[in-house]
Amino acid sequence: MARPRKFEEHDVVVAARRQFTETGYHGTSVEDISRATGLSKGSLYGAFGDKEALFQRVLDDYCTAAEESAATLLDGPEDQALERLRSWLLAPLDHVDRRGCLLARATAELAWEDDAVATRSLAAYETLLDTCRRLVEQAQRAGLVDPAADAEALGGVVLATHRGLEALGKAGMDPETMKRIAGAAVDGIALTAAPVRGRRRRTASA
Amino acid sequence: MARPRKFEEHDVVVAARRQFTETGYHGTSVEDISRATGLSKGSLYGAFGDKEALFQRVLDDYCTAAEESAATLLDGPEDQALERLRSWLLAPLDHVDRRGCLLARATAELAWEDDAVATRSLAAYETLLDTCRRLVEQAQRAGLVDPAADAEALGGVVLATHRGLEALGKAGMDPETMKRIAGAAVDGIALTAAPVRGRRRRTASA
C-alpha cells in the first residue's frame, strides 16, 4: 500500500563506503555521498538518518566484511595455515588502486572523537586478532610453530604488520619492498635467528 | 625599524602540531589553531600562508623530529640493538594520552589528496625503514641475527609492527596485549619456530 524503494539499501552502503574510504569522514560532504550513491540528500536522510549514522552503518558493514573475509582463512589444511597468513598479508598489495582501508581511516580520524566508532573498531580488531591467533594455533598443531609460543602475541604480530603495511602502502612505498617485508614477517625469520643451536628461549630484557 | 614578532615561530608550529594531532586536518579549524597558538588568524596567515601550508610545515617538523628520534637508536653497543628496537616498539605505549602519531593521521587522511604530504610521508617512512635496517645490521654483526637474512625486510617488519601497534592502540586495544605483541615481534619467535633442528631455509611458496 505504498510506493516501494527504487534502491537497494546495501548498494547505497557500498557506494557510500567507496566515498568515505576515498575522502574520509570530514573530507566527505553529504552532497558527495549524494552524488556517489545517486540518491538525493532527502532520500539519504530518510533512509539512514544523519551523516554520522550513515557512516556508522558503512563502518559496520565494512568491519563485518573484513571479519568474515579473514575468517575464511581458517578453512583449509592446518599445515598450510602459514601460507594463508602470508597471502592475507600480501592481498592488499594486489589492489593497485591506492584506496586504503576504511577501518584504518576511521580509527585514525575519529576513533576517540566518536565513541560508537571506537567501539566498533576495537571489536573488529579483536575479532581479527582472534582469527590470527587461531591460525597460529593451526600452525602449532601442524608442528610449524613452537607449541609453547604465545599464539595470541604471534597472531598480533601478523595483524599489526598487516595494518602497518597498509599504512606504508598508502604512503606510496615500493610494493616490492613491501612484499619482502610481508614475507619476512610470515617466515618469522624476523629477529630470532640467533646463531644458537636449537631453540633459544629469550632471556627477558637487558 | 619594524615591529618585532611577539611569538617564536617554532613554538607556534609545536602548538599547531598538538592541535592537528588531536583533531586531524579536516577536523581542525583555523580558529582552533588560532586558539591553540594564541595567534590571531591574520597573524597565522601572515606568517605561514594558508592552512595547508601551515600543515605542511607542521608535518615536516614532526617527520624530522621522528626521524631524528629514531636515529638516536643507532647509538649504542651492537649487541643491544635488539633491545633498542624493543624499546622503540614499546615507547608509544607509555604515553597514556591516546594522542596518535601525526604522520599516521596525515597518511590516512590526506596522503594522496595532497602530493606534498604524500611525498614527505613517504620520505619519512623510508628514512625510518633505513634506520631499522641499520639496527638489524648491528644485530647481525653482533651475531644476534642470521647474517644471511634480508636486513631491510626484517627492519620493515619492525617498522610495520610499530605502525600497526599505533593503530591498535588508537582503537583502544589492551596495552598488556600490545606489549606481548611487541615482545613477540622483537623476539622474532614469530612464526619461524618450526621443529626442525638448526636453521630452516624457507622453501619459497606453496
Next chain:
DNA sequence: CACAGTTCTGAACATGCGGTCCACAATACG
C-alpha cells in the same frame, strides 16, 4: 619628535556545509 617599516588585530566576506522541509510523483490496495 616624526616618519617608515613591519606586525598584530578583529571584523567582514564569500563560500560551502549539514540538515530540514515540502510539493510532487509513484505505487498498492479497495
Next chain:
DNA sequence: CGTATTGTGGACCGCATGTTCAGAACTGTG
C-alpha cells in the same frame, strides 16, 4: 479508478569555515 501512503529531489536555512583587508600598534632610525 480513486485514494492513502510512501519515496523523491530540489529549494532552503542557519551556521561555520577559510581567507582577506584596513587600520591600530609597535619599534628603530634620522
